[in-house]
Amino acid sequence: MTLNAVPCIQVLLQEVPQAFRSLTHAEALEPLAPGKWSRLQILGHLCDSAINNVSRFIQISYEPQPLLLFPYEQNHWVAAQRYSQTSMEEVLSLWLSLNQSILRVISDLKPAQLSLSCKLPNGDNVTFQWLIEDYLSHMVHHLKQIFPDIDFL
Numbered sequence: 001m002t003l004n005a006v007p008c009i010q011v012l013l014q015e016v017p018q019a020f021r022s023l024t025h026a027e028a029l030e031p032l033a034p035g036k037w038s039r040l041q042i043l044g045h046l047c048d049s050a051i052n053n054v055s056r057f058i059q060i061s062y063e064p065q066p067l068l069l070f071p072y073e074q075n076h077w078v079a080a081q082r083y084s085q086t087s088m089e090e091v092l093s094l095w096l097s098l099n100q101s102i103l104r105v106i107s108d109l110k111p112a113q114l115s116l117s118c119k120l121p122n123g124d125n126v127t128f129q130w131l132i133e134d135y136l137s138h139m140v141h142h143l144k145q146i147f148p149d150i151d152f153l
Helices: 005-021 025-029 039-059 074-081 088-106 128-146
Strands: 117-119 125-127
Touching: 005 088, 005 128, 025 039, 039 074, 039 088, 039 128, 117 128, 125 128
Parallel strands: none
Antiparallel strands: 117 125
């Protein structure tokens, strides 16, 4: 595989649980700003992102090209999952499990697979490699919101 997503996700799977478990329940539930998500809800949003992306990562290998990508309503997903009423450990376990699944899907991809194409909702065509890197970038962006003082990668 020609990108660094696999080792980066492996590092995050080791480091994020320890950092998240260092938060108190109150810290995890406190919104980062008025009207914004809490740290627990942000981690839940990353679970929703993983759910949507593991599906895309699997579909791209067998669906006609380019794979048409559809957005999901992130606020509705976070509300429906009721992350703010879910235990920290359950959300963390879900995040871990989903990202382990993503690792299984992307670990042995060949260069030809990485060049498969998908079409974003705005009409842009991108490669599977771009989609994987975008997933990782999105995850790191939100992890920095949860843990502004930690540089994971």
